[in-house]
Amino acid sequence: MKAIVLNRQIESGIELVDLPIPAIGPGEALVRIKAAALNHRDEWCRQGQYANLRDGAIMGSDGAGIVEVVSPNVDSTWIGKEVIINPAINWGSNQAAQSKAFEVLGVPRNGTLSEYMVVPADRLVEKPVHLTWEEAAALPLAGVTAYRALIYQGQAQAGDQVLVTGFGGGVAQFAAQFSLALGAKLGVSSSRSSKLDHAKTMGASFAFNYLEADWVTKALETTGGFGLIIDGASGDAINNLTQVCKPGGKIVIYGATLGPPNRLEARRIFWNQLKIIGSTMGSDQDFSNMISFVKQHEIHPVIDQVFSLADTLKAFERMRAGDQLGKIVITL
Known part of the structure; x- marks a missing residue:
């Protein structure tokens, strides 16, 4: 599979590579990513201005796609569903603030800028039907x-x-x-x-x-x-x-x-x-409430530009320039 990984040893800071499709473990799902989106976090990682960076890690926190495989201990009805991925990992049980174990999908944990990704199944949320793939990918972290x-x-x-x-x-x-x-x-x-x-x-x-x-x-x-x-x-x-x-x-x-x-x-x-x-990103409850709010009001995220995976560097450069109006999306 093709993926965008962090590589601080080269001038661009990122590179397009070929990697094996990852295997799933207990409680996980394999998602075929249809679209991903950039956040300032991704650009800061590329510039080396974020904690716990790891060269070789797949970039990206936002993504939407189709569930292809789930582990035996995960509800099999997820297979074939169109989903959005909640990028918040280990928020914890306190709605008022995140736990010390909280992290965001994408560097150092592998993220969404790849043709396939493995994600904990409890991060899957069904995609609102009124959203396109590009709009769905634009929603998670910023939304x-x-x-x-x-x-x-x-x-x-x-x-x-x-x-x-x-x-x-x-x-x-x-x-x-x-x-x-x-x-x-x-x-x-x-x-x-x-x-x-x-x-x-x-x-x-x-x-x-x-x-x-x-x-x-x-x-x-x-x-x-x-x-x-x-x-x-x-x-x-x-x-x-x-x-x-x-x-x-x-x-x-x-x-x-x-x-x-x-x-x-x-x-x-x-x-x-x-x-x-x-305030930061939100809890699982915030994410669920946000998705319900978007459905209720049929909100369509504003898309700035859409790039192919091969043109991801151009997408990052647009993010760095600050010219965007809305979300920058990568299609896979």
């Missing part, structure tokens, strides 16, 4: 991260005024779609006018270019502030978010692409009774 941040941590409801920062990336895209499905009043921020325009066509009420020096002033003048902010950047920009967050509001942080803040204006946080909440 559950957005769902947990917005709905479990943020407790978003209809009528809430929600700001999603960095619109265009996978998690932000889903957070925006889920907000609209809930009936929230959506605001987004981005540095790209094309992405802001797209958000408006989706139904966003407010759109701000965060590179503009007066965007905070504009946001306060036009919205009066947001009760919930979903952010994946952190850095010093968090001090702008505390300004546009309403008193008593929440800022949920699921990532830190800008790194840690050099300073944090604590007075504004405590004086305005703000809640800053950390």
Whole structure:
């Protein structure tokens, strides 16, 4: 089978190789992957900026396909089913936070960027029938991260005024779609006018270019502030978010692409009774709830571009450039 593996000994950091189809063990299933999708995690692994890296490991956390074989102790009715793979491994029993054994599918554990993969059978979820293979592959990691941040941590409801920062990336895209499905009043921020325009066509009420020096002033003048902010950047920009967050509001942080803040204006946080909440990928319960939510509202993930497995390096380069609007998908 063909697969994309991590190889930090070559300039590209990844390579297309031929590997044997893996054998299954107890409690496992063999899935013929139809489509996979990239996340920033994959690019950070390629750049050597992630923990527990292992050259030779198959890349990719997102995938969808057809179950071909299951071990004898797994329900045989899975065979032939179209499935999405839950990439969260060993979350644990505590809904509030993941266990110390938690890991994400794809490096160091083999992932989804291969024609076949072996996965614990309890990671299989039936693919919603309204989704294409590309859409199904786009959903797992970013979808559950957005769902947990917005709905479990943020407790978003209809009528809430929600700001999603960095619109265009996978998690932000889903957070925006889920907000609209809930009936929230959506605001987004981005540095790209094309992405802001797209958000408006989706139904966003407010759109701000965060590179503009007066965007905070504009946001306060036009919205009066947001009760919930979903952010994946952190850095010093968090001090702008505390300004546009309403008193008593929440800022949920699921990532830190800008790194840690050099300073944090604590007075504004405590004086305005703000809640800053950390969030990651979700639990098995979050994943199940997210799939049900997507089915109920017939949400279609936004696909940026689709690449073949042979062109995976081009897909990674697009991820690195940050030009994508929605998810980058690889078909197999």
